[in-house]
Amino acid sequence: MDFVITKDEQQALLGYARASIAAKLPGPPSKTPDYGGAPLSAGLTIPCGAFVSLHIGEELRGCIGRITAQAGLAKTVRVMAVEAAFGDPRFPPLTPEEFDRCRIEISALSPLEPCQDPRSVQVGVHGLYLTYKGRAGVLLPQVPVEQGWDLDQYLAYICVKAGLPPGSCSAPDAALYTFTALVFREGGG
Secondary structure (H helix, E strand, C coil), rough: CCCCHHEEEHHHHHHHHHHHHHHHHHCCCCCCCCCCCCCCHHHHHHHHCCEEEECCCEEEEEEEEEECCCHHHHHHHHHHHHHHCCCCCCCCCCCCHHHHCCEEEEEEEEECCEEHHHHCCCCCCCEEEEECCCCEEEECCHHHHHHCHHHHHHHHHHHCCCCCCCHHHHHHCCCCEECCEEEEEEEEE
């Protein structure tokens, strides 16, 4: 990362995400901490890619993000939180009952770096972004660790995620990029 996100800023970002989702839920307003009025530090106004993931227990309940962003990190987190809750096509919109049980995780992303050698990817450190033949796929750095993948499995799955056959990331005209992420979640860890 080109900047540091302090523990207080992490808590503020998690609060922004929760408040943004709560504001879009049907029914009476949810009891959620209001972090919306907290002053933004300079680091939270820097344009930065980010993903917001929602989990209920150990199960993914939504995940949407942007690899790069024109807006500052705080705004990107707010928008991606709403998209993860209500716009992830893999899941129906989040309900108020689920909202009370969901845990929010934020991944703030470093800029993309071209990866000339897929064998140089470090599992658990590097996220991957692949573009090839008009298709694209992205995997956050924590995914292969959560899935128990080794490097070969990770490289194969980024291809599958992009809708391509395994091994496509090594094609001469494929563009593979790495990035790192600062990952933090509600409840710490």
